[in-house]
Amino acid sequence: MPMTRRLRVLHVGKFYPPHRGGMESHVQTLARELSAEVDVEVLVSNDGRQTVRETLDGMPVTRIGTLASFASASVNPGMARAIRQAAADVVHFHHPNPTGVLSYLASGRRGPLVVTYHSDIIRQRVLGAAFAPVLHRFLRGAHAILASSPDYAASSPVLRRHAERVRVIPFGIDAASFERADAEEVAEIRARYGPRLVVAAGRLVYYKGFDYLVRAMGAVDGRLVILGDGPLRRALQALAEELGVGQRVTLAGAVPELAPWYHAADVFALPAVARSEAFGLVQLEAMAAGTPVVNTRLDSGVPFVSRDGETGITVPPADADALAAALRRLLNDAALRRRLGDAARERVRREFSLEGMVADTLAVYREAATPVMDVSRNPSR
Known part of the structure; x- marks a missing residue:
């Protein structure tokens, strides 16, 4: 008999509000809206050296302490362990986040992985080239790679290489x-x-x-x-x-x-x-x-x-x-x-409705988690 408990989803990002940025805003909005249907936990970097655990909008948010930063990327020694120990059925990873990718691979975690690919690494060209083999290895392990527009999916050299895994789910807002x-x-x-x-x-x-x-x-x-x-x-x-x-x-x-x-x-x-x-x-x-x-x-x-x-x-x-x-x-x-x-x-x-974005994302989770378990609710658009 299929399990009927709520699906548990871990969002892994770079930072989280009140830290400002488009990725941070999207992660907050998506996680908050998804929490009505699944159990959501958020794992991100902290600006300081201390790891901070708090509850925001009813969701556990863990900010892992940052030891240093390199090329706009945080170095978080505790991130790999936090990913490995998280009680999640699906990991939803938000990229670009090079040190987060390294932490995920170092965690040895297995299981359903969904990646929202917000952007290529543009300005740090040397870093991007050196990191490319690691990124491709990481993306090959993803059940689905979410792009926010067909234009970006078509223009990104990274996404073109993984086209069979790419799904387009436009970002939505509460209009x-x-x-x-x-x-x-x-x-x-x-x-x-x-x-x-x-x-x-x-x-x-x-x-x-x-x-x-x-x-x-x-x-x-x-x-x-x-x-x-x-x-x-x-x-x-x-x-x-x-x-x-x-x-x-x-x-x-x-x-x-x-x-x-x-x-x-x-x-x-x-x-x-x-x-x-x-x-x-x-x-x-x-x-x-x-x-x-x-x-x-x-x-x-x-x-x-x-x-x-x-x-x-x-x-x-x-x-x-x-x-x-x-x-x-x-x-x-x-x-x-x-x-x-x-x-x-x-x-x-x-x-670009919020409801559409959430429903489409939940559909990807259900697909990724099967046959691990069934999602407790079947959302409709």
Whole structure:
């Protein structure tokens, strides 16, 4: 007789909120939503040397102490043992996480493995090349490799090599939480920054391409607010001052709620310049608010999320002139903004629902765990 207890799933990631990042946000959202159907445990790195165990959203979260870091990767001596000892039926691993891969292999763990492949290793080319044999060995042991878009699955040399294991499950969001925003907050933002407002959001790192957006503002009659923080903040502020647009470009830092900003914006911009921006989850949030998007034509999921001429305008990467032209076109045409914004909202509801992402992921778990056990519930989309 098949077992009917709830499936136990261990999520292994790099970090977990309040640590900021697209992967961290996705792991939190997915784990939280899955916990209604399966028993979820989260295992990640801690910023400090101490291992910290806590319960968040009713789930056990273990942050393994970090001894050192190398090429943006944490070295966690206790990670392999934690993976080996976890009472999980399925391990769901989130990559890129090179030291996590090494820990998984060192753990000697056997059993169902599902990998969400968020991105190739882009910037550390030497590390990526040296690590490739280890990564391919790891991926050969996976029951399924989840990609967030067909575009990334097709463009990644790593995923092409493991095409028979790749499943496309687009990231989903709780659209309702972005479809509405506090009217007073929206009005306050509009009053502070005026009409013709462009908003961007993300970590201030090279691959986001915010420097090209700042340059574009020299040819755009409007205001730009960039939400988020990171190592390039001073450089971006200096660039804005140097170009004479410092009065129209605001680096607002991190904000507690993004929804009011999406609703206040006339246009949302994601000017990414590298495939490290594999999806661009912030696009979905802005689209759910009914805001048209200007993004870039990368070999990643970025132009898959917001489609050129349907939900926004797509331009070549690293092209400030093209960015400026797209922003001017949208800022000058309210009817076009409404048409693209309405289509954007509908696309999120139709193609990027949280329920769909969770149901599809659970289906992969059921398949991976069979005949180990049966999942206790059979979710429907």
